Amino acid sequence: MEHPENDKQYSGLTVNSGVAQPPSVNPYAVRRRRKPLPTPGELVEGILRGDVTMLSRAVTLVESLNPDHQAIAQEVIEKCLPHSGRSRRIGITGVPGAGKSTSIDVFGLHVLRGGGKLAVLAIDPSSERTKGSILGDKTRMEKLAVHPDAFIRPSPSAGSLGGVARKTRETIILCEAAGFNNIFVETVGVGQSETAVHSMVDFFLLIQLAGTGDELQGIKRGIMEMADGIVINKADGDNIPRAQLAQAQFRNALHLFPPTASGWVPEVLTYSGYYEIGIPEVWDMIDRYFAFAHRNGYFEKRRLEQSRYWMYETINETLRTKFYNDPDVHDLLVDNERRVLDNRLSSFVAARNVLEFYFNKEK
Ligand code: GDP
Numbered sequence: 001m002e003h004p005e006n007d008k009q010y011s012g013l014t015v016n017s018g019v020a021q022p023p024s025v026n027p028y029a030v031r032r033r034r035k036p037l038p039t040p041g042e043l044v045e046g047i048l049r050g051d052v053t054m055l056s057r058a059v060t061l062v063e064s065l066n067p068d069h070q071a072i073a074q075e076v077i078e079k080c081l082p083h084s085g086r087s088r089r090i091g092i093t094g095v096p097g098a099g100k101s102t103s104i105d106v107f108g109l110h111v112l113r114g115g116g117k118l119a120v121l122a123i124d125p126s127s128e129r130t131k132g133s134i135l136g137d138k139t140r141m142e143k144l145a146v147h148p149d150a151f152i153r154p155s156p157s158a159g160s161l162g163g164v165a166r167k168t169r170e171t172i173i174l175c176e177a178a179g180f181n182n183i184f185v186e187t188v189g190v191g192q193s194e195t196a197v198h199s200m201v202d203f204f205l206l207i208q209l210a211g212t213g214d215e216l217q218g219i220k221r222g223i224m225e226m227a228d229g230i231v232i233n234k235a236d237g238d239n240i241p242r243a244q245l246a247q248a249q250f251r252n253a254l255h256l257f258p259p260t261a262s263g264w265v266p267e268v269l270t271y272s273g274y275y276e277i278g279i280p281e282v283w284d285m286i287d288r289y290f291a292f293a294h295r296n297g298y299f300e301k302r303r304l305e306q307s308r309y310w311m312y313e314t315i316n317e318t319l320r321t322k323f324y325n326d327p328d329v330h331d332l333l334v335d336n337e338r339r340v341l342d343n344r345l346s347s348f349v350a351a352r353n354v355l356e357f358y359f360n361k362e363k
Contacts, residue, residue: 037061037068040075047080050117050179052151062170063156077170080177085303087176088290089183091197093223094207099233100186101140103207103273108144110279111182117149118182119175123168124155125193151180162317165196169310172200198226199309202299203289205282206230210239210246210270225257227266229285235270236277243270262298264289329358 038046038057046054061073092107094100108118120141144150156167172183185201187193198204206227224230230250235243250268260266267285271278293299323329336350 037072040072040079043072043076044079044177047076047174047178048083052178055151055174055178056153058174059153059171062174063167073170077173080173084173084176087172087181087183088203088286089172089185089201090286091185091187091194091201091204092207093187093194093197093204094233095209096188098207098209099273100207103231103233103271104184104186105141105143106273106276106279107282108141108150108184109147110283112147112149116181117151117179118144118147118184119151119153119172119180120144120184120186121153121168121171121175122155122186123161123165123193123197124157124188125161125164151175151178160317161192161196162313165193165200166310166314166317168196169200194223194226199306199313202293202302203228203286205286208232208246208250209234210243224253228260228262228264228289229266229282230254230268231282232268232270233273236272236275240270246270262293262302263296264292264298323358326358326361328361329354332357 038054043054043058043061047058058073058076061069062077064070064073092100092104104120108120112118139145141152145152153171156164156171168185172185175183183201185197187197194204204226206223206229208230210232232243232246232250247268247270254266254268269278269282269285271282273279290299293302332354336345336353339345340347340350
């Protein structure tokens with residue numbers, strides 16, 4: 001380095017060249033560079049090749065809230081759509097402890113013995129609160145987790161139930177394009193999420209338990225009405241007579257329900273997931289259903305109805321998000337809400353105030 005102040009004319013001022021200082025950043029700490037995002041074309045090509053890494057990366061983008069990721073995801077979904085649809089989509093629900101993960105493990109292996117591939121997805125409305133999904137977790141399905149033809153993905157965690165469900169539906173499309181011809185969608189049988197799952201599967205299986213004394217209580221009627229098959233798990237050991245009793249009770253209860261839209265009469269079977277008893281019988285029932293629904297055209301009809309449902313769901317969700325994320329709307333909502341709570345304004349007038357403001361602003 002040149003130091004003009006070292007010139008003879010400034011003899012009183014000399015600057016030593018000094019010792020090179022070590023860099024302030026540890027040179028051994030290699031800065032981790034983010035993997036560059038694959039392009040939509042690369043993702044689609046990978047998915048169609050059945051590359052599970054590319055499938056996972058695409059699903060991550062589907063689940064992301066980042067608008068750039070969403071844009072890529074939507075392009076990938078659109079390109080995968082023509083390659084989707086050729087699978088059996090089966091919804092599986094049951095209260096916690098009913099034996100969903102144990103059963104999915106053995107049902108999954110049973111299906112895979114017949115060839116093909118299986119994707120296990122989940123919709124878990126509680127995951128937003130617990131910051132992690134309990135459903136679709138690999139550790140709960142030990143055998144499937146190490147099976148080369150199985151793909152397990154936990155529930156997306158961000159957003160409303162509608163949003164989470166839509167992401168799962170989009171993930172189904174990607175999985176099908178990647179050659180997964182069996183899709184299981186798992187959910188906890190306790191609330192709203194069944195409706196969401198029902199609206200994206202061809203067959204809805206309800207796992208029940210016997211031996212609680214009041215089998216038919218606490219089961220939401222709506223869930224039973226949605227079921228295409230009811231299976232009573234843990235029919236093993238001492239529990240067999242109770243499982244059979246529950247089977248009879250469920251069969252009787254189903255008689256009281258109106259006929260299903262498909263014309264299919266839901267069947268009630270007993271089995272044991274843990275001891276692997278009665279698994280082929282459960283699967284025979286599902287095979288019979290698919291044969292029935294293909295024959296009478298209901299399979300196609302249900303899928304078209306689901307497409308319509310998701311069209312409106314997407315519109316509703318988009319409108320709602322846009323509306324509530326508008327900062328001006330937010331301020332106006334706070335103000336109107338306060339006036340409603342102070343009894344100074346009726347709820348209808350308050351709602352109209354905010355909606356009118358929003359739609360006039362949009363013009
Ligand atoms: P999930 O919460 O619905 O996923 O239920 P799990 O699959 O985790 O099962 C809950 C508990 O029931 C576990 O302790 C299982 O070992 C047990 N279990 C599951 N299936 C059976 C079965 O067929 N028979 C018996 N006896 N126990 C079972």
